[in-house]
Amino acid sequence: MPQAARALLAGLVVVGLGIFIASLRINPYLYFAGYVILQYIVIATAWNILGGYAGYVNFGTPAFFAMGAYTAVFLIQTMRPPLPVLILAGGLVSALLGLAIGYLTLRLRGTFFSIATLALSIVLQTMIINWEFVGGSRGLSVIRPSGPPFGNYVTFLFTVMVLLAVVAVTAARFIERSWVGRGLAALRDNEEAAECMGVPTLRLKLFATTVSGFLLGVAGAPFPYYVTFVEPNSAFSLDYAVNALAMPMIGGTTSWVGPVIGAVLLGSAQQLATVTISSEMNLFIVGVVLVAFVVAAPEGILGLVRRLRGR
């Protein structure tokens, strides 16, 4: 398939570009900022598989992200396996959580589903706060492994996140264009009608929640090594819930490009504001931009572009 080959090539080019940027050894802060933006590409893309394609709005992003991070913390505390194992394990634990959330969709739709995911996040945070082994409420210092494969550890993590972002976006794009994506779109539009037209809605929803959960966990797994100090308030931060939702909404939820656009724009704006104004400006910016888009361009930037082209 030339299409798939081209997608693979594009992915490899992006990863290569990431490695090249990592080897430049520019101002280290830029790698930090870049890591966060890339992490948000993964998060927004993962959220969108459930929220955008299937139409189930998940407010519990912090739960999945933190599950990835704390799975990594637990493994670092016990076996200290290499980073790829941490990422895979974090993804799998969050995927299981996603599968469980998927069964909630049997009973809960719309707002009620969203409230349940929000509650899930709070419940899990409470559990972590009371679990001393992974640091409890005080948090835990994590020592990075010595000697990354190349560069210093921050540039290495930056490159890893480039790779994860490519994997997430490729997966989202593949799902969107497959029969699964079309079935998800049908159930987003009308679940009852989709089921009556032969779409196995439950199975597709479970698929979406599981894949979405997996990728959110994957995004969280390198987090302990990135911050080197993990505590519940930062791992379960409200920022993730708000950004995961705002970025796809601003970019456009019906296509894989939307979350990427949203994450790059909003993520960069936040990083810029953190440095130039104050770190408290983060969520303020998101809030203002989100309200503006919901009112003026409910289909996001992609919708705006489509409308302009249509005329």
Added chain:
Amino acid sequence: MATPLLEVRGVVKRFGGFTALNNISLDVKPGERFGLIGPNGSGKTTLINCISGALAADGGRILFEGSDIGALPPHRRTRLGIVRSFQIPKPFTSMTVLENLHIPLEYAAHGRSAGAAADAGEILRAIGLEAKAHQRPAGLTQIEMRKLELARALAARPKLLISDEAMAGLSTTEVDDILAILFRLSEQGITIIMIEHIMRAVMRFSERIVVLDAGERIAEGTPDEIVRNQAVEKAYLGE
């Protein structure tokens, strides 16, 4: 006599203390044009929901082509050939009319093989919607919406088509338009259950009619017999 395509055997459905369907039985023969009527709230749509799988019956059995389908989820019943249209049209709003048809073609009719595109165009032509193929459902008129509902149901390749009030709120000529489509489908060998309040349409269309009232089956017969039935008159007009 041929075995029935659909057999409903003593189906019961309760919502809390309210019995919506009380021991309903009926047979639909292959190729038949079957009418299901009754006053508002008599249980017609509940029965359809039990047959299509949207609701699980509390008692009784439902057989399709001789096998019990009571435990199957709706999408499996669709794949067997039981397809319904909705009383209030439920189009896939983010898709064009043509894409709306691709969903059942892909999921119910073809498995996942190719050939769907040609079929979708053909169905739209047969229904008379081909001019709107690339529009979103939001821009359709009432009758076009009803036609889309039927076209989408057809794309699932039904053996049994359940048309739930496909004509409510339409003008006389529009009713004739839909009726003509349903007659054509019947000629193609599709068994049709028509649920309708427009008596002129049901009486003309149906070979056999079952009447429900307050969850009970009160009459069955040809349109002529139903018109002359005392119990039916009472159910609709009161004493």
